[in-house]
Amino acid sequence: MNAAFDARLKAELDALRAAGTYKTLKHLTGPMAAEVHMQEAGDVVVLSSNNYLGLADDPEVIQAGIDGLRTYGAGTASVRFICGTLQIHRELEERIASFFGFGAALSYVSCWSANEGLIPTIATAGNTIISDELNHASIIDGCRLAAAKRTRYKHGDMDDLERKLREADGTAFIITDGVFSMEGSLANLPDIVGLAQRYGAVTIVDDSHGTGVMGKTGRGTIEHFGLEGKIDILTGTLGKALGGAAGGFVAGSPALIDTLIQRSRTQLFSNALPATVAASSLAAINRLAACPELLDRQHANIAYFRAGLARLGFRPLDGPSAIIPIIVGDTAFAIAMSDRLLKRGVFVTGFGFPVVPEGTARIRVQMSSALTRAELDRALAAFEAVGTELGVIGNQPVGSADFKGSELR
Numbered sequence: 001m002n003a004a005f006d007a008r009l010k011a012e013l014d015a016l017r018a019a020g021t022y023k024t025l026k027h028l029t030g031p032m033a034a035e036v037h038m039q040e041a042g043d044v045v046v047l048s049s050n051n052y053l054g055l056a057d058d059p060e061v062i063q064a065g066i067d068g069l070r071t072y073g074a075g076t077a078s079v080r081f082i083c084g085t086l087q088i089h090r091e092l093e094e095r096i097a098s099f100f101g102f103g104a105a106l107s108y109v110s111c112w113s114a115n116e117g118l119i120p121t122i123a124t125a126g127n128t129i130i131s132d133e134l135n136h137a138s139i140i141d142g143c144r145l146a147a148a149k150r151t152r153y154k155h156g157d158m159d160d161l162e163r164k165l166r167e168a169d170g171t172a173f174i175i176t177d178g179v180f181s182m183e184g185s186l187a188n189l190p191d192i193v194g195l196a197q198r199y200g201a202v203t204i205v206d207d208s209h210g211t212g213v214m215g216k217t218g219r220g221t222i223e224h225f226g227l228e229g230k231i232d233i234l235t236g237t238l239g240k241a242l243g244g245a246a247g248g249f250v251a252g253s254p255a256l257i258d259t260l261i262q263r264s265r266t267q268l269f270s271n272a273l274p275a276t277v278a279a280s281s282l283a284a285i286n287r288l289a290a291c292p293e294l295l296d297r298q299h300a301n302i303a304y305f306r307a308g309l310a311r312l313g314f315r316p317l318d319g320p321s322a323i324i325p326i327i328v329g330d331t332a333f334a335i336a337m338s339d340r341l342l343k344r345g346v347f348v349t350g351f352g353f354p355v356v357p358e359g360t361a362r363i364r365v366q367m368s369s370a371l372t373r374a375e376l377d378r379a380l381a382a383f384e385a386v387g388t389e390l391g392v393i394g395n396q397p398v399g400s401a402d403f404k405g406s407e408l409r
């Protein structure tokens with residue numbers, strides 16, 4: 001190792017430690033579930049995973065993965081268009097297309113890879129991509145790779161979006177998260193669809209945090225707003241509610257999917273989703289479709305936990321998703337609070353600057369259908385104890401109902 005380069009890396013890591021933003025990995029000794037055993041902290045209740053429906057250790061999902069591995073082996077050791085497409089890929093993609101109500105779908109090894117494979121392929125030179133400023137990093141990076149003119153609109157600001165649409169060249173692509181992961185808020189899809197129709201724009205929604213959470217049957221934010229058939233392109237992950245392993249997809253028209261098969265670089269030059277993951281994800285979608293009680297339990301848990309926090313004097317941001325952010329202000333404070341919660345057996349991550357704007361550090365709770373009432377009560381007791389220790393409850397409400405993401409970036 002080049003000693004000077006290594007020294008530079010170490011100095012940069014020290015700077016992260018000094019700023020309190022250094023991340024430490026925690027090691028689980030078993031599957032992701034409502035409670036896990038963590039090497040560093042023992043048995044803990046998990047309030048910070050995207051395992052929204054508790055399917056990561058679902059017996060049917062696990063069995064499907066095992067069967068997929070037995071039937072297809074580890075993989076095809078090649079990219080899809082050469083000799084890497086398996087029957088299970090087609091089954092998964094047909095299921096994704098029909099489940100979400102699109103003409104066709106294509107799987108990728110992650111939603112990151114799907115966004116990077118989609119955006120530059122369609123947002124070519126002479127066209128314009130218009131992106132919500134709080135969009136996920138994978139959308140931002142996908143946009144950076146595109147030859148199209150790139151613009152951002154202020155978070156959720158429909159007037160700003162309309163201004164950008166008026167200034168757009170060629171085909172305009174509006175791209176947004178369905179559910180914003182740090183706020184738990186939704187994109188204003190009804191107005192976005194209205195503007196897209198007025199200006200002839202193409203709409204793209206990445207609903208990674210909405211899938212398996214929003215909508216009466218868990219089909220996501222599009223279903224929540226009753227906009228089935230009105231969004232042009234959906235991207236999403238299979239690594240959150242839908243089994244939690246990995247994988248992502250693009251759903252859209254057959255011509256779009258065919259274009260991606262021809263041109264999308266993360267599709268052409270990178271291996272397919274492993275068969276075991278394709279099979280377990282397919283089983284997860286089938287579980288969601290067959291078990292509406294998973295969603296009912298998740299919604300009941302969200303209501304129960306929000307009511308419990310309110311009773312203790314916390315004021316989390318409002319929102320309809322499974323994300324419950326408690327704004328505490330200071331980054332170091334958020335990290336200290338999450339450390340103390342972990343010591344009391346609750347795993348919930350604190351996020352600070354630069355992930356969220358300065359002064360809006362937060363504890364982000366994510367609710368899962370897998371959590372029992374007893375686990376939620378244990379978690380609330382820990383919030384009460386830590387809130388009291390840190391002097392943040394009992395005096396005044398914690399959190400800020402006045403916070404608006406749009407004012408802060």
Ligand SMILES: *Cc1c(COP(=O)(O)O)cnc(C)c1O
Nearest residue numbers: 110111112136208237239247248
């Ligand atoms: C989590 C997330 C991703 C990344 O998904 P992976 O499948 O893990 O790559 C992409 N977009 C959004 C909006 C996300 O929340």
